[in-house]
Amino acid sequence: MNALERLKSDYPWIQTPLVVGAPMRLIALADMAVEISKAGGIGFIGAGTDVSDLHTHLDNARKLLHSTTLSTNNDTLPIGIGFINWGANLSLTMPLIQQYKPAAVWFFAPSSLDSLADWTNILRHIRPEMKVWVQVGSVKEARDVVQRVRPDVLVVQGTDAGGHGLAQGAGLISLLPEVCDVLAGLTHPEWYAGPVVVAAGGIAEARGASAAMVLGASGVVLGTRFLACPEAKIARGYQKEVLRASDGGQSTARTKVYDTLRGTTGWAESHNARGILNQSYWDAVKGMSNEENMKLYDEEMGKGDAGWGEGARMTTYAGSAVGLVREVKGAGEIVREVRDGTKKLLEGAKAFL
Amino acid sequence: MNALERLKSDYPWIQTPLVVGAPMRLIALADMAVEISKAGGIGFIGAGTDVSDLHTHLDNARKLLHSTTLSTNNDTLPIGIGFINWGANLSLTMPLIQQYKPAAVWFFAPSSLDSLADWTNILRHIRPEMKVWVQVGSVKEARDVVQRVRPDVLVVQGTDAGGHGLAQGAGLISLLPEVCDVLAGLTHPEWYAGPVVVAAGGIAEARGASAAMVLGASGVVLGTRFLACPEAKIARGYQKEVLRASDGGQSTARTKVYDTLRGTTGWAESHNARGILNQSYWDAVKGMSNEENMKLYDEEMGKGDAGWGEGARMTTYAGSAVGLVREVKGAGEIVREVRDGTKKLLEGAKAFL
Structure with a gap:
């Protein structure tokens, strides 16, 4: 299976090119995550460092999804949860994963590679169907994370991203190809096909999304753009x-x-x-x-x-x-606009020649 | 004429997608500039702030080009010259432009918009056939420069670029679409069709080049990559x-x-x-x-x-x-590799869907 086939198999409700909603802490909650997934993307709840209210958000998401017919396997909730690992509590998270069965978890900024491996191993043990996404911001992080925890998805974040990330870094235009080249040179155990690469950082619409696909991504993450949707929990x-x-x-x-x-x-x-x-x-x-x-x-x-x-x-x-975010638009509409626009741009890319 | 047709008309020897060699100060001299143009790109001599030796470099370029049959108009030398305007001397430059007839000049970092307008007006007066390229690093600079000096080419430099540029900035993935949108909203005098947009900053090979085209560029500039060619004057x-x-x-x-x-x-x-x-x-x-x-x-x-x-x-x-520059390769080979690779990527872009 190539990367796109893997995505469609792992998240059966999606449409490609895949548009993902970044797990913006306490801004991307049930409303936004569900709307994004309902539109054929993958929405993430931004739990961040504090999981004490996470059950409420997951409960809300489950209710919002109750009447939909999104195709999932094994009772999976067709959204993900994003953690800022250095501050989040693994033992409080475990029962929530068991109870709500999210499609994916997204790990970011663990206190150490060892801690990241613990989160990954323990949650995979609890729910093997759940996919593990890990966000990195450099070639070194990409190599270390892939070799140590074998994530299902590697989120490569360029320095143009909003909110937290590596203080020092490169834009996707150079970071993404270099990461892809290094990943292509790694050897993996037989059971591991390598990560699907998804790009984040500076992408707000179809041009950035198309560029990311050409640079080597199999899907794109938008954060800042989703700040301007009615579903965002934002002042x-x-x-x-x-x-x-x-x-x-x-x-x-x-x-x-x-x-x-x-x-x-x-x-x-x-x-x-x-x-x-x-x-x-x-x-x-x-x-x-x-x-x-x-x-x-x-x-x-x-x-x-x-x-x-x-x-x-x-x-x-x-x-x-x-500067590319100029209007408030529904989260689902944003997903469709970016997906359709990307399709159109890449199908017509010969026109640039 | 669309942007690609304009490029082919203004620089008759080129092949598209256009690959340009950045005017790296005292590193990109006659050897590199000529090889790049001979391969169907546009090479620039990096004069920088000091034009006192520029006649030597132009003389060398003329000799190297003597035996070639690059198609040009009106005796034009099929290379350009790059200036760092705050330090370069306009009155010393004028006779060199008259004598050597470069295809283009590339202006960067003028001491003021007024000074940039002087350089542009005076050199255009001396040689109307010569094209004026201006490098910018922000949306504001792009708008100001286009409205004030009406450049033939606007070089949009992302913050990933090597050497000098704006201290603060964005990568091409967000900068380029925002600049293009703002340019599309400007109105111009009847004689001015707007600038052709060329992208620089973080592009070293076909993936970055293809991404830049998708983001809105009509050609790409490589700098760092050409540090690793035998024609570079470099330790x-x-x-x-x-x-x-x-x-x-x-x-x-x-x-x-x-x-x-x-x-x-x-x-x-x-x-x-x-x-x-x-x-x-x-x-x-x-x-x-x-x-x-x-x-x-x-x-x-x-x-x-x-x-x-x-x-x-x-x-x-x-x-x-x-990190994408891993071998020394002839400047002409680099041009052909990036051009052919970009063609292939964009022609096959449907495969990313």
């Missing part, structure tokens, strides 16, 4: 700021400033996050103390939607593709 | 380091450190350069003083080829696609 101010921002390479940057302001500790030194530049960022660059900046941030939290914007202070994680 | 130590480096997002970074060490002043605060990380970089990160680091750099200059490498100090500008 109106945040969503408005995503629609406003343009020139994504200039209006966003990778930084640790927002983690500091929000008191988020736990991320490794190697990771930071891309967000839209705002007053907190500029003040930090100009040398304002963290204490003063955090105080102003805390005050801003009382302003509601007015807390987001260029001159405001609430964090607005988004990728460099934010 | 063996530098070339060896380019072949060694892998995992380009991790082994290279954008920084001002190398400019500082080399005593290069003149670049705007907005610009820095991507190079392979070496001991100078790590020492700077660890807090070594510029004086001490410069002293060690100066000592390293005496070591010849041994001055390049991870633990060494000579500057090794390269893009994040450096």
Whole structure:
């Protein structure tokens, strides 16, 4: 089986080219994940570091999916769950996997390769049908993860992605081919066919998706684009700021400033996050103390939607593709638009010659 | 005429998809530029900030081209010249353009839009047949440049590029579609059809080139890849380091450190350069003083080829696609490989569906 056949066999409800919804922490919940899967993509619930409410989200998803007829095997819930592994609790996760039977789990930023192997082995033992996705941001991570945990899907994230990822990295245009070449050179045990490669980072519509397929991906992940769908659990101010921002390479940057302001500790030194530049960022660059900046941030939290914007202070994680996000559109519509557009572009690619 | 027809009409010797050699300062000289054009691409001499030796390089190019039968109009020399405008001297350049009649000039990093307009207007006045290429790195720059100087070609450089560029930016996967959308929304005077868009930054072979075409480019620029051709005027130590480096997002970074060490002043605060990380970089990160680091750099200059490498100090500008550069190959062969590979990939793009 080639990669596309594997995807169709592993996730029988999907249509290709595959569009995946990134597991954005506490923004991509049941509503978004279900709509994406219903449209023939794969939706992920962004559990992040805290699984204490995950049963609620999974319960909601199960209810929303109850009346649908998405084709799955063995009672599988046709969505996935995304974890930020360094902060998530494996023993609390185990019973949820047994109870809700998600189609996939997506691992990101484990505290170590050993810990990643534990998560993988234990959850595979509990539910062998469940697919394991692992997100990486470099060639080294790709090689290490594939050789150690044999993931079903490798999510290769370029540095243009919004939110957390490797502080240092390359865009998909060079990262993805280099990862694919290195993977092609690895030898695997007989039972393992290698990972299906899926691309993330800077993809918001059909052109980016088509480029990713040409670069070697078998599917694409969109995050920032899904911030602008009604199913996103997101403040109106945040969503408005995503629609406003343009020139994504200039209006966003990778930084640790927002983690500091929000008191988020736990991320490794190697990771930071891309967000839209705002007053907190500029003040930090100009040398304002963290204490003063955090105080102003805390005050801003009382302003509601007015807390987001260029001159405001609430964090607005988004990728460099934010300038391509210009309207709010249903999550399912986004999936169909990107899939159909990609099909059309690649079927007509001779026209570029 | 569409963009591809315009390219074929403006540069009659080329074959499409168009592969362009970046005007790498003092590395891309007559040998490389001529070989690239002879193979059906467009080669550029990297004059950079100093045009005092440019007549020698143009003389060499003319001699190398003498026996060829490249199709050109009006005595045109079928190569271009690349300038780093903030440092280059316009009045010294004018007689060279008149004498050697290059097919194109490539402008980058002018001290102001006014200065860019001067260069463009004056050189267009001297030689109307000559095409003006302008390199930009953001949506704002693209809009400003197109509206102000009406370039024939807009080179859109993503942040994965090696050497100098905008310190802050996006990869081509999001930058290029956003630029194309903004350009499509501009209105032009009747005589101006808009620019042909060519992509640079992170492209080293056919996959990156094909992706760039799908993202909206009508041709691609390779820089780092041409560091590994026999025609590059480059120290063996530098070339060896380019072949060694892998995992380009991790082994290279954008920084001002190398400019500082080399005593290069003149670049705007907005610009820095991507190079392979070496001991100078790590020492700077660890807090070594510029004086001490410069002293060690100066000592390293005496070591010849041994001055390049991870633990060494000579500057090794390269893009994040450096991990895709694995062998030395003739400049003409590289052009043909990338062009043929891109053709094959795009003709067969349905296979990705």
